[in-house]
Amino acid sequence: MARRSGMVLLLVVVVAGAAALVAAVPPTCERIECPAYEVVDGANGFEIRRYSDAMWVSTAPIEDISFVAATRTGFLQLFNYIQGKNAYNETIEMTAPVLTQVAPSDGPFCASSFVVSFYVPKKNQPDPPPAEGLHVQKRAGAKYAAVRRFGGFVADSDVGEQAALLDASLQGTKWAAAVSEGRRADLTSSYTVAQYNSPFEFSGRVNEIWMLFDAKDAADM
Numbered sequence: 179m180a181r182r183s184g185m186v187l188l189l190v191v192v193v194a195g196a197a198a199l200v201a202a203v204p205p206t207c208e209r210i211e212c213p214a215y216e217v218v219d220g221a222n223g224f225e226i227r228r229y230s231d232a233m234w235v236s237t238a239p240i241e242d243i244s245f246v247a248a249t250r251t252g253f254l255q256l257f258n259y260i261q262g263k264n265a266y267n268e269t270i271e272m273t274a275p276v277l278t279q280v281a282p283s284d285g286p287f288c289a290s291s292f293v294v295s296f297y298v299p300k301k302n303q304p305d306p307p308p309a310e311g312l313h314v315q316k317r318a319g320a321k322y323a324a325v326r327r328f329g330g331f332v333a334d335s336d337v338g339e340q341a342a343l344l345d346a347s348l349q350g351t352k353w354a355a356a357v358s359e360g361r362r363a364d365l366t367s368s369y370t371v372a373q374y375n376s377p378f379e380f381s382g383r384v385n386e387i388w389m390l391f392d393a394k395d396a397a398d399m
């Protein structure tokens with residue numbers, strides 16, 4: 179009997195511990211559609227997620243010295259796309275987050291390369307309209323993301339800083355090797371910024387830094 183209540187207590191502790199690892203879904207995702215994910219792990223300042231295969235619509239690479247400016251440029255192209263500027267003249271519901279993949283330059287004054295993407299809503303997943311200058315595709319490769327959340331309006335200076343903090347929080351964990359391998363393998367993007375709010379929401383803003391890595395590397399974890 180004592181042994182059984184010990185087991186139950188242990189179970190309660192384990193379940194409570196697991197629940198504490200799971201950060202709440204961004205509030206935006208209660209109003210508009212977000213891609214589904216499963217939380218695999220989480221600890222001091224990071225979360226490991228697995229995303230399912232899904233279609234995303236992406237801009238061509240945008241060269242700019244500013245993350246904020248490049249994201250605005252890409253956002254407008256994608257916003258026109260969902261407003262009907264596509265091969266089917268079809269309007270599409272807004273989703274979250276807006277992703278900006280960042281491939282930083284080596285030199286201090288060189289432009290970086292940015293690709294901005296919207297997640298295609300479930301309704302349009304089977305046949306998203308093509309559009310000139312945009313790529314509509316299943317996001318290839320990496321399905322796992324190491325994630326760090328931060329608030330406010332994203333400034334150019336936040337991006338590298340938050341990426342460094344995420345990187346630091348992963349050091350010494352079982353994820354560090356897979357994440358850095360994933361970043362090496364993905365030559366087009368060193369990290370990704372996810373923004374969940376429109377520019378007109380001033381409080382409770384949710385942003386995330388993602389580092390994508392491969393399912394293969396994480397399969398044994």
Ligand SMILES: *[C@@H]1O[C@H](CO)[C@@H](O)[C@H](O)[C@H]1NC(C)=O
Binds near residue numbers: 265266267
């Ligand atoms: C989309 O709109 C344009 C301009 O009004 C029209 O020429 C074209 O035929 C439309 N395409 C479809 C698939 O409805």
